Amino acid sequence: MLDLGKYAGAVISSWAATLGLLALVVVMTWLQSRKAKRELEAIEARRKARET
Amino acid sequence: MIALLTRDLRLAVRAGGGFGLGLAFFLIVSSLVPFGVGPEAEVLARIAPGILWVGALLACLLSLDRIFQLDFEDGSLDLLATAPIPMEGTVAVKALAHWITTGLPLVVAAPVFGALMNLPQPGYVWIFVTLLIGTPALSMIGAFGAALTVGLKRGGLLLSLLVLPLYIPTLIFGAEAATRGIEGFENTTPLLMLAAITLAAVALLPFAAAAALRINLR
Amino acid sequence: MPEMRRIKQRQDRYNSVWEWANPIKFMWFSGVALPWLVGLTVLLMGVGLVWGFFFTPEAVNFGSSVKIIYVHVPSAFMAISAWFMMLVASLIWLIRRHHVSALAAKAAAPVGTVMTIIALLTGAIWGEPMWGTYWAWDPRLTSFLILFLFYLGYMALWGAIENPDTAADLTSVLAVVGSVFAFLSRYAVNFWNQGLHQGATLSLDKEENIADTYWIPLVIAMVGFGAFFVTLVFVRTRTEIRKRRTHALEMRERMADA
Numbered sequence: 001m002l003d004l005g006k007y008a009g010a011v012i013s014s015w016a017a018t019l020g021l022l023a024l025v026v027v028m029t030w031l032q033s034r035k036a037k038r039e040l041e042a043i044e045a046r047r048k049a050r051e052t
Numbered sequence: 053m054i055a056l057l058t059r060d061l062r063l064a065v066r067a068g069g070g071f072g073l074g075l076a077f078f079l080i081v082s083s084l085v086p087f088g089v090g091p092e093a094e095v096l097a098r099i100a101p102g103i104l105w106v107g108a109l110l111a112c113l114l115s116l117d118r119i120f121q122l123d124f125e126d127g128s129l130d131l132l133a134t135a136p137i138p139m140e141g142t143v144a145v146k147a148l149a150h151w152i153t154t155g156l157p158l159v160v161a162a163p164v165f166g167a168l169m170n171l172p173q174p175g176y177v178w179i180f181v182t183l184l185i186g187t188p189a190l191s192m193i194g195a196f197g198a199a200l201t202v203g204l205k206r207g208g209l210l211l212s213l214l215v216l217p218l219y220i221p222t223l224i225f226g227a228e229a230a231t232r233g234i235e236g237f238e239n240t241t242p243l244l245m246l247a248a249i250t251l252a253a254v255a256l257l258p259f260a261a262a263a264a265l266r267i268n269l270r
Numbered sequence: 271m272p273e274m275r276r277i278k279q280r281q282d283r284y285n286s287v288w289e290w291a292n293p294i295k296f297m298w299f300s301g302v303a304l305p306w307l308v309g310l311t312v313l314l315m316g317v318g319l320v321w322g323f324f325f326t327p328e329a330v331n332f333g334s335s336v337k338i339i340y341v342h343v344p345s346a347f348m349a350i351s352a353w354f355m356m357l358v359a360s361l362i363w364l365i366r367r368h369h370v371s372a373l374a375a376k377a378a379a380p381v382g383t384v385m386t387i388i389a390l391l392t393g394a395i396w397g398e399p400m401w402g403t404y405w406a407w408d409p410r411l412t413s414f415l416i417l418f419l420f421y422l423g424y425m426a427l428w429g430a431i432e433n434p435d436t437a438a439d440l441t442s443v444l445a446v447v448g449s450v451f452a453f454l455s456r457y458a459v460n461f462w463n464q465g466l467h468q469g470a471t472l473s474l475d476k477e478e479n480i481a482d483t484y485w486i487p488l489v490i491a492m493v494g495f496g497a498f499f500v501t502l503v504f505v506r507t508r509t510e511i512r513k514r515r516t517h518a519l520e521m522r523e524r525m526a527d528a
Contacts, residue, residue: 007335018341
């Protein structure tokens, strides 16, 4: 790691917070996407089953 | 439209109409602040205009849901929607009624409650003037928020969350105008901005609020 | 007999969300574009951030803390851009009734909110060594705090209303009116801070003469954040469309069983 001097704490924590929050929103987005896809496929399968 | 105004005024003043509640709340807030901040005269005098503005603002917030809720629930709002007055007019009249029953008493009471907080002498005039100019904006902006949430069963908290950020410019200019006036500085800019906000709100927000009401009445 | 007609009418309305060309076209288009968007995002953000963090020198006055610029500025810029995109999408919904537009605005809100939080956090963290305090009512930071409140209100309103079309309409009206007030607040806050505090308003000014060594990776990072935003909004809009379709089908199921 390069020498960040006296501002090391500030730089590291701000970058960590940023990356953490970005990762959080990515994970939440992905999980919600998966859930919606699953539920839609389930209900469409039920619909197909009923129509046949 | 006059008939609508008198009706709303009479409803508000009746028992259970909530008249005076805002005033009582304003008094409580004004009394509470010294307990939280300490009784030092200079500190209180310094923050008095701001606290009075915040207190007035919060007291206005209390009675906002009354503007449309009761009429929405018993179907009168549907009737008003089909009445010959345009919806925008209805909104304006109801906001006016709110101001007369909630805002105006606050304007009158503020200098009196200001004494509780060691408001300096020139403050009495300035608080009165700034609140007089600014409270109509609070009523109108509040009416817009109320129109958005009228369809919700317990929308009170959401209403506050929506309306308070919208109140910020009015609060800033109102409190600034009062504070600068008290300190003897030039305060035409914030005063004019405050007046501009009130005028723009009264002229334009009825359209947005009417749109929201129509959406909710569908 | 009249009930049967009313039920059929309601069914038709729920059909319409999916039968519209728009959501289908969007699902197809976004499906194709997404892999590219993800790749672009990773590339731009990777290059911009790694360059900014490891390969820029320390600055006069700021020391190594200048590197915070690479997370603070792009997120702040996106926080504002996201709100602007929501405004445009809301207007398109109000005027042209494209469902995808309304859902895109809803989808963008959480991403914009996170950007705002990042901007606030990094701004505060940067502030501590600079001004000696985690929070100063600097006009810019204060404006972002207000923007954060607007985002919260917008998302809360979406969450509170059951009927999807009513929710889309009301949140759009809120977005339009809110934008006017947000703009007004910026001016008010500038006025407010200058008036009371004689202290130097700190200059985390992007318009300052930033040397090229800092500027180029910053631009790359900013575009990267932009690509990040677009990618996430695409994914989230697809999710919203799927949720709507599911909701519509559930309604139909319930009608059929009733």
